[in-house]
Amino acid sequence: xxxxxSVFLENKIGHLERVTAVxxxxxINIRTMNLTHTANGWGILNLVVSDPEKAVGxxxxxxxxxxxxxxxxxxxxxxxxxxxxxxxxxASANVNFTNAYGRVEQEGELAFFVIDTDDVDNAKEKLTAxxxxxxxxxxxxxxxx
Amino acid sequence: xxxxxxxxxxxxxxxxxxxxxxxxxxxxTLGFAGESSFYKSKLQECGIxxxxxxxxxxxxxxxxxxxxxxxxxxxxxxxxxxxxEIIRLHSSSGTTGNPTVIYxxxxxxxxxANLMARSLYTAGxxxxxxxxxxxxxGLFTGGLGFQYGxxxxxxxxxxxxxxxxxxxxxxxxxxxxxxxxxxxSYLGRLYEVFESMNLDPAKDTKLHTLVIGAEPxxxxxxxxxxxxxxxxxxNSFGLSEMNGPGxxxxxxxxxxxxxxxxxxxxxxxxxxxxxxxxxGEVGELVMTTLDRQANPLIxxxxxxxxxxxPGDCACGRSHRRxxxxxxxxxxxxxxxxxxxxxxxxxxxxxxxPEVGSDYxxxxxxxxxxxxxxxxxEVKKDWFRGDITRLDKLTKQITxxxxxxxxxxxxxxxxxxxxxPKTEGKxxxxxxxxxxx
Numbered sequence: 358x359x360x361x362x363s364v365f366l367e368n369k370i371g372h373l374e375r376v377t378a379v380x381x382x383x384x385i386n387i388r389t390m391n392l393t394h395t396a397n398g399w400g401i402l403n404l405v406v407s408d409p410e411k412a413v414g415x416x417x418x419x420x421x422x423x424x425x426x427x428x429x430x431x432x433x434x435x436x437x438x439x440x441x442x443x444x445x446x447x448a449s450a451n452v453n454f455t456n457a458y459g460r461v462e463q464e465g466e467l468a469f470f471v472i473d474t475d476d477v478d479n480a481k482e483k484l485t486a487x488x489x490x491x492x493x494x495x496x497x498x499x500x501x502x
Numbered sequence: 503x504x505x506x507x508x509x510x511x512x513x514x515x516x517x518x519x520x521x522x523x524x525x526x527x528x529x530x531t532l533g534f535a536g537e538s539s540f541y542k543s544k545l546q547e548c549g550i551x552x553x554x555x556x557x558x559x560x561x562x563x564x565x566x567x568x569x570x571x572x573x574x575x576x577x578x579x580x581x582x583x584x585x586x587e588i589i590r591l592h593s594s595s596g597t598t599g600n601p602t603v604i605y606x607x608x609x610x611x612x613x614x615a616n617l618m619a620r621s622l623y624t625a626g627x628x629x630x631x632x633x634x635x636x637x638x639x640g641l642f643t644g645g646l647g648f649q650y651g652x653x654x655x656x657x658x659x660x661x662x663x664x665x666x667x668x669x670x671x672x673x674x675x676x677x678x679x680x681x682x683x684x685x686x687s688y689l690g691r692l693y694e695v696f697e698s699m700n701l702d703p704a705k706d707t708k709l710h711t712l713v714i715g716a717e718p719x720x721x722x723x724x725x726x727x728x729x730x731x732x733x734x735x736x737n738s739f740g741l742s743e744m745n746g747p748g749x750x751x752x753x754x755x756x757x758x759x760x761x762x763x764x765x766x767x768x769x770x771x772x773x774x775x776x777x778x779x780x781x782g783e784v785g786e787l788v789m790t791t792l793d794r795q796a797n798p799l800i801x802x803x804x805x806x807x808x809x810x811x812p813g814d815c816a817c818g819r820s821h822r823r824x825x826x827x828x829x830x831x832x833x834x835x836x837x838x839x840x841x842x843x844x845x846x847x848x849x850x851x852x853x854x855p856e857v858g859s860d861y862x863x864x865x866x867x868x869x870x871x872x873x874x875x876x877x878x879e880v881k882k883d884w885f886r887g888d889i890t891r892l893d894k895l896t897k898q899i900t901x902x903x904x905x906x907x908x909x910x911x912x913x914x915x916x917x918x919x920x921x922p923k924t925e926g927k928x929x930x931x932x933x934x935x936x937x938x
Contacts, residue, residue, distance in 0.1 A: 363887025365880050367917050393889055397896060399915050401889050420919045422880050426887035455890065 389460035508623035527792035576600035618651020621751035625736035629656030643746025690870030704732025758823030
């Protein structure tokens with residue numbers, strides 16, 4: 358099971374840096390991230406990191422609201438049309454998601470795409486059945502060797 | 503020429519005669535009060551009877567009454583008459599304890615209606631006017647209190663109720679409303695609706711007078727409302743324990759609110775020592791009813807801070823003038839016409855496990871509207887990283903607070919620890935509304 362680290366943040370100067378400082382202090386590597394914002398003055402920072410459990414623990418110690426949130430990470434080709442091809446397959450698998458972001462893993466070759474969806478197990482099953490390859494945890498956290 | 507006074511003799515009574523009338527009515531009031539279980543024992547305790555009252559100052563021999571007394575002796579401890587004599591009650595929501603309830607017999611309702619009519623007449627309202635009361639009806643005194651006064655005065659009344667701006671504007675246009683009563687912040691919102699319809703209330707309505715009250719506002723805010731609508735806006739003061747509206751009202755000179763001293767004895771006291779302060783100095787307003795039979799109140803501590811404006815008014819009325827209310831001697835605040843205790847907000851938040859019980863209420867004026875901003879911390883242990891859930895939580899808290907205090911807050915989620923913690927009594931309310 359793969360996790361992102363989600364952090365509740367007010368949209369204020371210096372607040373994002375509070376998170377990155379903690380990760381730096383504990384030598385946790387950020388693999389990819391995304392930041393959502395609401396009209397109510399706050400947002401959620403989503404991070405894929407080298408050690409999500411440690412990250413949540415250390416952020417919590419600093420008083421931040423951080424949580425592990427299960428994600429599905431899929432492979433796609435780092436070429437024009439790569440994401441389009443993947444999304445066609447995701448749609449045919451009838452999987453909906455609320456948030457998504459990506460990362461280039463090997464320039465011109467391999468990228469990965471992170472989605473936040475309600476029923477992760479069910480989604481994984483449907484996506485695999487449509488020929489999508491799901492990354493394993495060590496590849497997500499440590500890179501594809 | 504018609505008189506500028508509703509009751510010329512009473513309104514211009516010499517101070518001496520007014521005080522004589524007060525003494526006479528205070529004695530009567532003590533008679534009624536002695537029939538209630540609360541005052542019966544209270545008066546026996548202090549050993550003062552009507553015979554000991556020789557001048558108005560003798561009222562200081564009598565004990566104070568507090569809101570807590572009203573709550574502790576709920577529901578009938580203050581009732582002076584047999585229940586069959588009572589025709590109406592008004593009450594607070596009672597969410598922070600027992601409700602504060604006031605009972606009225608026929609005499610009390612007629613007396614209140616007359617004071618309300620006198621108040622409106624003082625502000626220049628006449629029986630030829632069409633009066634739209636933009637105010638909640640029901641247990642809240644602003645609806646029926648004004649209604650009876652408007653009818654007593656003889657205007658054509660439109661009991662419009664609160665809210666629904668489009669309908670308010672349509673009523674104004676259909677019936678040619680000349681006077682309207684509303685809380686000041688609502689008139690700001692209503693003006694925006696006029697603007698969005700490309701209407702100018704100064705030209706496109708027949709309004710000539712507005713009556714504003716039930717929420718603290720500055721003179722600057724009043725002047726802005728007057729500019730928006732191109733009319734005079736008069737300040738109204740009342741509190742449910744003293745009937746409701748019609749306690750004190752501005753005359754056309756707009757220089758303080760004449761408090762009707764034939765119906766109330768007014769004292770301004772130091773809230774710490776409870777000793778009287780001289781006219782002109784700010785203190786807590788203490789009031790005694792002089793013309794209420796079912797539910798008299800003696801030396802009731804209103805918790806409102808204000809002062810008596812020294813000197814005579816150019817209008818010729820001998821009843822002294824209250825200045826605007828400058829604050830409270832307890833932690834209650836008023837927003838959008840609703841009385842709110844921070845405790846009520848706390849009660850709602852305690853039932854929402856996702857947020858901590860620390861909160862900060864900020865009262866601010868934004869584009870002429872008073873807003874109540876409630877900041878709450880998203881608890882670490884409950885946070886799941888789900889944006890939809892937090893959005894739902896915001897809406898849920900907004901609705902629950904609204905149901906509790908009747909005013910809609912702006913709920914802001916903040917990070918844990920974002921709300922400053924203070925030793926001892928926490929600062930829960932920050933009032934940024936400018937008070938003049």
